[in-house]
Amino acid sequence: MDAVPRPEMFDFHGISMIPSFTKNWENIQNFQARPDDILIATYPKAGTTWVSNILDLLYFGQREKPIPLHDRVPFMEMCNPVMGSGTDLADKLPTSPRLIKTHLPVQFVPKSFWEQKSRIVYTARNAKDNVVSFFHFDRMNMDQPEPGDWSSYLERFKQGKVLYGSWYDHVSNWWKKKQTYSNLHYMFFEDMVEDTGREIDKLCSFLGLTPSAEEKERVTGGVQFDNMKKDGMANYSTNIVMDFKVSPFMRKGKVGDWKNHFTVDQNEEFDEDYKTKMKDPTLQFRTEI
Numbered sequence: 001m002d003a004v005p006r007p008e009m010f011d012f013h014g015i016s017m018i019p020s021f022t023k024n025w026e027n028i029q030n031f032q033a034r035p036d037d038i039l040i041a042t043y044p045k046a047g048t049t050w051v052s053n054i055l056d057l058l059y060f061g062q063r064e065k066p067i068p069l070h071d072r073v074p075f076m077e078m079c080n081p082v083m084g085s086g087t088d089l090a091d092k093l094p095t096s097p098r099l100i101k102t103h104l105p106v107q108f109v110p111k112s113f114w115e116q117k118s119r120i121v122y123t124a125r126n127a128k129d130n131v132v133s134f135f136h137f138d139r140m141n142m143d144q145p146e147p148g149d150w151s152s153y154l155e156r157f158k159q160g161k162v163l164y165g166s167w168y169d170h171v172s173n174w175w176k177k178k179q180t181y182s183n184l185h186y187m188f189f190e191d192m193v194e195d196t197g198r199e200i201d202k203l204c205s206f207l208g209l210t211p212s213a214e215e216k217e218r219v220t221g222g223v224q225f226d227n228m229k230k231d232g233m234a235n236y237s238t239n240i241v242m243d244f245k246v247s248p249f250m251r252k253g254k255v256g257d258w259k260n261h262f263t264v265d266q267n268e269e270f271d272e273d274y275k276t277k278m279k280d281p282t283l284q285f286r287t288e289i
């Protein structure tokens with residue numbers, strides 16, 4: 001595994017990216033969204049897989065034939081020889097609505113999504129747990145840039161020099177978009193951990209879905225952390241570039257794991273820096289529940 005060369009990041013219109021997410025750029029920008037598409041948008045490691053699984057179960061229930069989640073919910077900007085092209089996969093999806101995943105900052109979203117007024121579910125996670133999860137993911141995924149050690153990673157996260165750029169800009173700009181685009185539902189990872197059923201209810205009301213009590217129970221149960229960790233179609237165990245010996249994809253699924261990583265000094269410096277970057281009082285995150 002170690003022999004596989006890690007991709008290098010480069011500046012792409014102000015955002016740190018790697019070739020797998022930019023080489024299909026023209027097709028991404030020209031992607032034809034449909035009015036019933038649902039775009040699942042997140043900064044990486046904010047609960048994308050969790051929300052994808054919830055939506056997939058809500059719309060399609062248990063499938064007769066097991067299909068990995070990454071085939072059911074194409075990753076729009078992804079393009080590499082192993083996974084293929086996310087836009088092609090989306091175009092070939094036989095089911096509707098199409099569920100499509102992206103980590104793109106809001107300014108990069110193909111314009112057809114706005115024109116078609118497609119629904120968008122954005123999930124955000126507090127910066128401290130997000131950076132910890134991202135660090136472990138970059139360690140175990142050989143298709144991600146080399147993370148280096150924890151303290152240098154944390155510094156680069158603060159500077160927005162990690163894949164997909166600044167967490168601060170990502171969550172803030174999507175939050176701003178919500179003020180003008182009514183088909184956007186903004187969720188928080190911490191709320192999902194606190195009460196998954198309540199958040200599924202809110203999601204259903206946004207989507208106009210009315211699952212029976214039984215269906216809802218099936219979805220809520222199926223997406224519990226321990227069940228998803230065991231679920232070979234959702235836990236990425238089929239992915240050959242991830243080294244689960246380094247760290248599992250379904251790692252902890254908790255709020256507050258940052259306390260096991262941040263030193264007291266790192267935490268104080270992080271909080272000081274956070275205040276200078278996150279000025280909108282209406283966007284508040286919880287770092288513990």
Ligand code: A3P
Pocket residue numbers: 042043044045046047048049050129132133134136223224225226228249250251252253254257
């Ligand atoms: P941790 O690394 O903190 O455990 P993404 O899908 O955006 O890559 O996010 C992955 C993060 O979401 C990981 O966080 C993973 O464990 C967590 N996660 C995935 N499914 C979950 C679930 N059902 N319940 C709680 N957390 C979940």
